[in-house]
Amino acid sequence: MIRVGLTGGIAAGKSTVAARLAQDGAKVIDYDRLSHEVIAPGGPGVGPVLDRFGTDCGDGQGGVDRSALAARVFGGPAADRDREDLDDIIHPLVYELAAKAEQPWLEGSEVVVHEVPLLTEVGSAIPFHFDRVLLVEAPSQVRIARMVNQRHMTPSQAVERIGSQTSSSSRRAQADLLVDGSQPIEQMFESVDRIYEELKSLAQGSSHSD
Ligand SMILES: CC(C)(COP(=O)(O)OP(=O)(O)OC[C@H]1O[C@@H](n2cnc3c(N)ncnc32)[C@H](O)[C@@H]1O)[C@@H](O)C(=O)NCCC(=O)NCCS
Numbered sequence: 001m002i003r004v005g006l007t008g009g010i011a012a013g014k015s016t017v018a019a020r021l022a023q024d025g026a027k028v029i030d031y032d033r034l035s036h037e038v039i040a041p042g043g044p045g046v047g048p049v050l051d052r053f054g055t056d057c058g059d060g061q062g063g064v065d066r067s068a069l070a071a072r073v074f075g076g077p078a079a080d081r082d083r084e085d086l087d088d089i090i091h092p093l094v095y096e097l098a099a100k101a102e103q104p105w106l107e108g109s110e111v112v113v114h115e116v117p118l119l120t121e122v123g124s125a126i127p128f129h130f131d132r133v134l135l136v137e138a139p140s141q142v143r144i145a146r147m148v149n150q151r152h153m154t155p156s157q158a159v160e161r162i163g164s165q166t167s168s169s170s171r172r173a174q175a176d177l178l179v180d181g182s183q184p185i186e187q188m189f190e191s192v193d194r195i196y197e198e199l200k201s202l203a204q205g206s207s208h209s210d
């Protein structure tokens with residue numbers, strides 16, 4: 001297999017690219033989904049999150065209320081510190097689930113894509129080596145409009161999320177492959193298909209990854 005890190009700023013188009021890669025034949029591990037799983041009812045992150053952030057952040061059903069937590073870590077008075085503490089709780093649990101998820105493909109010739117929104121931010125803390133890093137990019141204004149129009153965030157919530165993430169230039173410094181997430185979707189899919197073919201040939205020539 002080869003392991004690919006797929007990243008990009010919020011609402012750049014990562015999940016859309018990931019879905020196309022999956023359609024092409026890649027195996028995709030979605031870190032946002034795993035991070036939701038760890039704080040859903042019964043998840044291993046629920047206890048530590050509620051201990052740290054208080055039972056006000058509970059959803060009343062044994063899980064965490066993500067919008068209450070988002071208000072704290074992206075817009076609260078101690079947002080940076082809170083976000084750091086949340087990341088320290090959630091990320092190791094997510095990495096554990098990701099390692100389990102990719103186990104069936106370790107010996108094969110699959111293209112295994114880890115969709116990691118914060119790949120650049122976490123640096124060497126992530127316990128995986130990526131053979132390639134694929135970056136999806138779109139200008140901030142496009143991303144803000146997507147968050148406001150499609151996710152019902154206020155403009156200031158959208159700006160806060162972008163502000164809590166790293167810069168495009170630091171993401172670029174880490175990237176091997178680039179997809180423009182603001183181009184027309186059909187064109188974007190064509191570039192994703194071309195990249196998949198490249199990755200697939202690489203995977204067929206590989207026998208392992210650590
Ligand atoms: C704060 C939480 C509860 C908000 O949930 P919500 O459903 O509103 O957002 P969702 O999880 O769908 O995330 C949407 C996007 O927000 C951005 N984002 C999420 N967490 C963070 C963070 N800690 N720092 C910066 N950006 C973040 C990412 O671009 C992500 O793709 C949730 O995002 C969370 O648990 N975050 C911490 C875990 C994390 O770092 N997740 C990212 C992948 S590991």
Ligand SMILES: Nc1ncnc2c1ncn2[C@@H]1O[C@H](COP(=O)(O)OP(=O)(O)OP(=O)(O)O)[C@@H](O)[C@H]1O
Pocket residue numbers: 008009010011012013014015016017032117146150180181182183184185188
């Ligand atoms: N090339 C494109 N043209 C128009 N709309 C697009 C394009 N790519 C993605 N979108 C739309 O933009 C929105 C954000 O895309 P997507 O959910 O893939 O982003 P993301 O980077 O995964 O976001 P997040 O960081 O929140 O997980 C979606 O509604 C998606 O349909």
